[in-house]
Amino acid sequence: DGGITQSPKYLFRKEGQNVTLSCEQNLNHDAMYWYRQDPGQGLRLIYYSQIVNDFQKGDIAEGYSVSREKKESFPLTVTSAQKNPTAFYLCATTAGRGPQHFGDGTRLSIL
Amino acid sequence: AQTVTQSQPEMSVQEAETVTLSCTYDTSESDYYLFWYKQPPSRQMILVIRQEAYKQQNATENRFSVNFQKAAKSFSLKISDSQLGDAAMYFCAYYDMRFGAGTRLTVKP
Numbered sequence: 001d002g003g004i005t006q007s008p009k010y011l012f013r014k015e016g017q018n019v020t021l022s023c024e025q026n027l028n029h030d031a032m033y034w035y036r037q038d039p040g041q042g043l044r045l046i047y048y049s050q051i052v053n054d055f056q057k058g059d060i061a062e063g064y065s066v067s068r069e070k071k072e073s074f075p076l077t078v079t080s081a082q083k084n085p086t087a088f089y090l091c092a093t094t095a096g097r098g099p100q101h102f103g104d105g106t107r108l109s110i111l
Numbered sequence: 112a113q114t115v116t117q118s119q120p121e122m123s124v125q126e127a128e129t130v131t132l133s134c135t136y137d138t139s140e141s142d143y144y145l146f147w148y149k150q151p152p153s154r155q156m157i158l159v160i161r162q163e164a165y166k167q168q169n170a171t172e173n174r175f176s177v178n179f180q181k182a183a184k185s186f187s188l189k190i191s192d193s194q195l196g197d198a199a200m201y202f203c204a205y206y207d208m209r210f211g212a213g214t215r216l217t218v219k220p
Contacts, residue, residue: 033208035210037154040215041212041213042202042210042211042212042213043202043210045208045209048208088154090156092156092208094208097143097144097206098144098206099144099146099148099158099161100146100156100204100208102155102156104154104155105154105155
């Protein structure tokens, strides 16, 4: 089945540690996105990529980094500079002006 | 950048009744797409309905329909015959990945 796979489902971070969230897609979509969602809140755009080897900052990129070395993969690293990383993270893809397809999300917590 | 505004943080509806969720947006484009997504407690994002700006006819998907007012930049979602399973967060979105803050819909039995 075509879709988006986010892993892990749950992730715990220690103080001062970088962690990486995985997002893989087999939809052959060019554009990929990372969103952060805090409890009871909407989706805020962290980073997006419209083509391999290129990506742009969203509204809340500070403390995060991404790479897009392959069309299928768009990993998000939450660095130690992100002082409040506890949130639900959603990865999405889109083709052209169509709707976004979402993964099932990763819940990140601080130990 | 385009902005999307949902002015109703919470809404409540009686089962089998009709409810309308509001959304306004700001854009300088003439050709664009708008979407409504549903996010139940599982947090999975589910596409409810889409509207293409160049189409004058309002989109409809079973019990879900939109009232698209292009000049007013308004894109409201109407849910008819509300069911308990409709309880969720609803997000309005512009095609360039901008989302509104969401409306939490409660359905009372």
